[in-house]
Amino acid sequence: MSHSDRTAAQEPEAQEPSAQEPNGHGQAVHRLTVRDSPTPGTRRRPSSGSLLASELKQLFRRRRTQAMLLALAAIPVVIAVVVRVSSAVPPGRGPAFLDRISQNGLFVAVTAMLVSVPLFLPLTIGVVAGDTIAGEAGLGTLRYLLVAPAGRVRLLLVKYAGAAVFCISAPLAVALAGAGIGWVLFPVGPVALLSGDLVEPDEALVRMLLIAAYQAVSLLGLSAIGLFLSTLTDVPVGAMAATIVLSVVSQVLDQLPQLEWLHPWLFTHNWFGFADLLRQPIGWDSFGDNALLQAGYIAVFGALAYGRFVSKDVLS
Amino acid sequence: MTAIWLRWTPAVAVPAVIAAGVLAGSLPASARDPLPEKTPAQVLAMIGQHQTKSFSGTVEQSSELGLPDVPQVGPTPGAGTGSLAELLTGPHSARVYVDGPTKARIQVMDRMAERDAVRQGNELWLYNSKDNTATHVTLPAAASKESRSHDVPAGVTTPEELAAKMLEKLDGSTDVAVAEDTEVAGRAAYNLVLTPRSAMTLVGSVAVAVDGENGLPLSVEVRARGQQEPAFRTAFSNLTLGAPDAALFNFSPPPGASVKELAVPAKPNGMKGQVDKNRTGKDLADKNPAGRNTDNKDLRGHAPTVTGSGWERIVGIPAPSASAPSESGESGKQSVDRLLNDPLLRQATVTVQGGRAISTSLVNVLLTDDGRTFVGSVPLERLQAAAAAR
Numbered sequence: 120m121s122h123s124d125r126t127a128a129q130e131p132e133a134q135e136p137s138a139q140e141p142n143g144h145g146q147a148v149h150r151l152t153v154r155d156s157p158t159p160g161t162r163r164r165p166s167s168g169s170l171l172a173s174e175l176k177q178l179f180r181r182r183r184t185q186a187m188l189l190a191l192a193a194i195p196v197v198i199a200v201v202v203r204v205s206s207a208v209p210p211g212r213g214p215a216f217l218d219r220i221s222q223n224g225l226f227v228a229v230t231a232m233l234v235s236v237p238l239f240l241p242l243t244i245g246v247v248a249g250d251t252i253a254g255e256a257g258l259g260t261l262r263y264l265l266v267a268p269a270g271r272v273r274l275l276l277v278k279y280a281g282a283a284v285f286c287i288s289a290p291l292a293v294a295l296a297g298a299g300i301g302w303v304l305f306p307v308g309p310v311a312l313l314s315g316d317l318v319e320p321d322e323a324l325v326r327m328l329l330i331a332a333y334q335a336v337s338l339l340g341l342s343a344i345g346l347f348l349s350t351l352t353d354v355p356v357g358a359m360a361a362t363i364v365l366s367v368v369s370q371v372l373d374q375l376p377q378l379e380w381l382h383p384w385l386f387t388h389n390w391f392g393f394a395d396l397l398r399q400p401i402g403w404d405s406f407g408d409n410a411l412l413q414a415g416y417i418a419v420f421g422a423l424a425y426g427r428f429v430s431k432d433v434l435s
Numbered sequence: 436m437t438a439i440w441l442r443w444t445p446a447v448a449v450p451a452v453i454a455a456g457v458l459a460g461s462l463p464a465s466a467r468d469p470l471p472e473k474t475p476a477q478v479l480a481m482i483g484q485h486q487t488k489s490f491s492g493t494v495e496q497s498s499e500l501g502l503p504d505v506p507q508v509g510p511t512p513g514a515g516t517g518s519l520a521e522l523l524t525g526p527h528s529a530r531v532y533v534d535g536p537t538k539a540r541i542q543v544m545d546r547m548a549e550r551d552a553v554r555q556g557n558e559l560w561l562y563n564s565k566d567n568t569a570t571h572v573t574l575p576a577a578a579s580k581e582s583r584s585h586d587v588p589a590g591v592t593t594p595e596e597l598a599a600k601m602l603e604k605l606d607g608s609t610d611v612a613v614a615e616d617t618e619v620a621g622r623a624a625y626n627l628v629l630t631p632r633s634a635m636t637l638v639g640s641v642a643v644a645v646d647g648e649n650g651l652p653l654s655v656e657v658r659a660r661g662q663q664e665p666a667f668r669t670a671f672s673n674l675t676l677g678a679p680d681a682a683l684f685n686f687s688p689p690p691g692a693s694v695k696e697l698a699v700p701a702k703p704n705g706m707k708g709q710v711d712k713n714r715t716g717k718d719l720a721d722k723n724p725a726g727r728n729t730d731n732k733d734l735r736g737h738a739p740t741v742t743g744s745g746w747e748r749i750v751g752i753p754a755p756s757a758s759a760p761s762e763s764g765e766s767g768k769q770s771v772d773r774l775l776n777d778p779l780l781r782q783a784t785v786t787v788q789g790g791r792a793i794s795t796s797l798v799n800v801l802l803t804d805d806g807r808t809f810v811g812s813v814p815l816e817r818l819q820a821a822a823a824a825r
Contacts (some may be wrong), residue, residue, distance in 0.1 A: 142761075145758075152771070197795040215548060218567070219567070219691070222690070224693045232698060233547070268518070308690075309690075311454065311564075311567075311689030311690070311691070311692070313547075313549040313563040313564045314549055314551055314562075314564070315549075315551055315560075315569065315686060315687055315688060315689055316686070316689075322494075391546065391547065394544075394546065394547045394548075395723060398530075398542065398544070398549060399683070400680070402530070402544070402682070415453055418449045418453070419449050419450055419453070420450075422445035422446040422448070422449040423446045424444070425442070426442050426445060426446040427442075427443055428441040429442045430438075430439045430442045430443070
């Protein structure tokens with residue numbers, strides 16, 4: 120539950136900081152710089168697997184994380200209920216596929232995934248990724264993590280992996296909740312793709328999982344940006360806000376025709392490219408382009424985060 | 436200090452590596468063997484003889500005609516999707532599947548939507564996912580090969596068709612040359628460049644890339660005078676030879692779609708006019724690149740007058756007389772009004788001396804106050820002069 124679980128387990132002699140107590144970063148008492156090279160042999164290096172497991176446990180046990188996943192799952196529920204109680208939507212109005220929901224419940228998931236792309240998903244990712252390092256620093260637990268012989272690079276990797284797992288679970292929450300509520304409230308049958316061809320519900324589910332995978336990949340770049348911003352500050356809210364603002368700014372820039380040369384380089388540029396997964400045959404080009412672009416962002420901001428975090432004086 | 440410098444090395448190296456990779460990727464592959472020399476006539480013959488009947492590929496089209504852009508925001512299909520002018524602004528991409536003369540499928544990939552045209556034998560289906568509408572046309576048996584160029588929906592034309600159309604127009608008015616080889620969709624291609632000899636046309640040059648192996652036109656690029664970027668470009672971005680999956684040509688409208696049946700008159704030509712009414716865009720798309728293919732079915736029955744020749748040709752459409760509705764049930768004026776109902780085109784219309792004009796970098800259209808219409812790839816003053824001459 121608390122940040123100290125893993126620190127305490129690995130290092131029983133470490134003092135447990137309590138979350139309520141002001142941790143007083145910046146105080147002279149704490150002004151000892153903790154380096155990531157403890158004397159070898161004195162402590163067992165925890166395996167990366169157990170580090171990741173405890174990171175995930177901590178992440179998904181947090182009320183905040185659970186609340187965000189629940190809020191994401193509520194999007195399709197709201198859409199489905201509204202469509203259910205209101206009159207038919209004329210085609211061509213509102214988000215794509217909205218008019219199809221009453222004919223086929225699986226479109227609830229597609230519509231919900233569509234509307235959550237510009238804001239809701241980046242919002243939750245910003246909170247998780249911005250919190251990675253700065254959150255520990257803000258609570259004063261970062262230096263305990265580094266006293267434990269985990270190594271800064273490994274800590275960074277584990278933190279990023281935790282954020283990546285959230286990137287996978289967030290779109291999945293939308294997709295599964297959407298498919299579930301659609302199945303409950305509406306008839307489910309063969310799904311018409313954008314090309315007009317029909318696919319059976321089981322293949323439609325596969326395509327939905329592919330869309331979730333596409334969105335997860337889309338969010339990995341943003342996570343890397345959030346991780347880097349998180350190493351810059353001890354105030355987690357600052358890193359979260361900066362990450363979210365960046366995702367909005369990037370989307371705004373993507374709309375300006377004057378900046379056409381820049382568009383292919385924006386990490387949000389391919390966020391809506393998952394439409395190609397709803398065509399027959401599936402267009403994989405946009406999936407590949409997006410993956411390449413996000414890999415570039417991960418490499419650049421991962422390297423920046425490394426440079427910053429390894430040379431950082433950890434005071435809190 | 437050295438240690439800190441070392442720690443920041445990846446942050447510098449990674450962008451450098453990415454930049455190097457991008458630069459290397461954008462350089463043309465120079466290792467390719469040059470194609471054997473050919474004269475323009477030989478390249479033209481290659482196009483005429485090409486036997487490539489089955490292929491699948493992606494066509495990218497971009498236009499810089501000076502029309503206003505359609506903003507594409509958020510998770511909805513673009514506001515103007517399906518509108519006539521929208522197809523002539525900004526980029527579009529379409530997937531093309533062709534297997535012989537009677538099986539074809541074209542998918543115009545819009546944002547969160549798709550427009551399809553599927554032809555198998557004499558069955559033609561048009562489908563638009565945005566409003567979930569389908570149109571079914573049964574082609575008369577006679578409309579076999581020629582009509583293939585007609586069942587392309589709205590706007591995105593395959594390079595093959597466009598090249599054939601333009602090369603027909605070759606005469607003394609045009610300088611034809613083979614420029615340096617290019618590469619389109621990863622294939623080496625001859626670059627056939629047509630330059631109008633007249634200085635009075637808006638068209639600067641037309642370049643057609645012809646596949647060095649099989650003669651299939653791979654790209655068409657139309658440049659306007661005094662404009663850096665191509666005014667219109669359509670090109671394969673990838674191309675696979677060989678028959679596509681046969682299941683692609685089996686189409687039936689999804690349940691819930693509103694289906695419209697179109698009757699086809701006995702004359703195969705009539706089909707085009709009919710389809711035009713529902714699939715906007717074809718008429719202007721026809722008019723667009725060469726600007727002179729104006730014997731439109733919409734305008735028939737009013738004996739359009741043609742002045743000038745070659746690239747300077749101006750087509751004048753007289754004001755409609757109320758007593759003579761054309762056989763397609765729609766007069767030229769009405770079709771012009773219909774064009775102007777398109778919000779984007781209305782936005783592009785400016786008031787000039789003697790009427791209103793739609794100016795693009797390739798084609799000018801003058802709508803005179805007394806209801807006549809003049810179209811040509813010439814400066815607006817020439818249209819005004821032609822209008823004043825009568």
